[in-house]
Amino acid sequence: MFKYVKHTNYPVNIKKKDLRMAKYLITQFGGANGELGAAMRYFSQKFSMPDDFGKSLLNDIATEELGHCEMIASMVHQLTKNASLKELENAGLGSYFTDHGKGIYPIDASGVPFTVSYFAVTGDPIADIVEDMAAEQKARATYENLIDLTEDEDVLRVLLFLRQREVVHFNRFKELYEYYKKKGY
Secondary structure, three states: OOOOOOOOOOOOOOOOOOHHHHHHHOHHHHOOOOHHHHHHHHHHHHHHOOOHHHHHHHHHHHHHHHHHHHHHHHHHHHHHOOOOHHHHHHOOOHHHHHHHOOOOOOEOOOOOEOOHHHOOOOOOHHHHHHHHHHHHHHHHHHHHHHHHOOOOHHHHHHHHHHHHHHHHHHHHHHHHHHHHHHHOO
16 A cells, blocks of 8 residues: 655655756656666566565665656756747757657657556566666666756756665665575575
């Protein structure tokens, strides 16, 4: 069961419009290494974990990743707020606007829509957890690339928070991996 709390894990309050950054940032919503894929990966994999410890951990992290989706979507919305059609076109977002208006749609920075092929569920706890650790590292690397693309302190604070959560998730998955290896899975 989920309990929705009407605030994000970290405050998102971006004051300056930056359409270029919004175009890059959307990749952490719907890109191959983004939060939506992570949430769906962990939620789907939890069912084949061999015990309640693993199921609970994957469910907890999946739920947190959904919260990260909300944070990224909020950032993109705030970065594009009050943008004119001309500004959107000049930023290379004319095609996005054509299909989605100013709605938030899961795509990567190149405009490729989200697909479930971004993640795997093997049914093998060890294989899935190794994939999860790799996914967290790829998301961390993407956040570091995004951090390099902005000087806006409001954006940087949120990106640094999200990057650190990737490190925490990696460590939690590593602990679960070691626990299952000891148990002989």
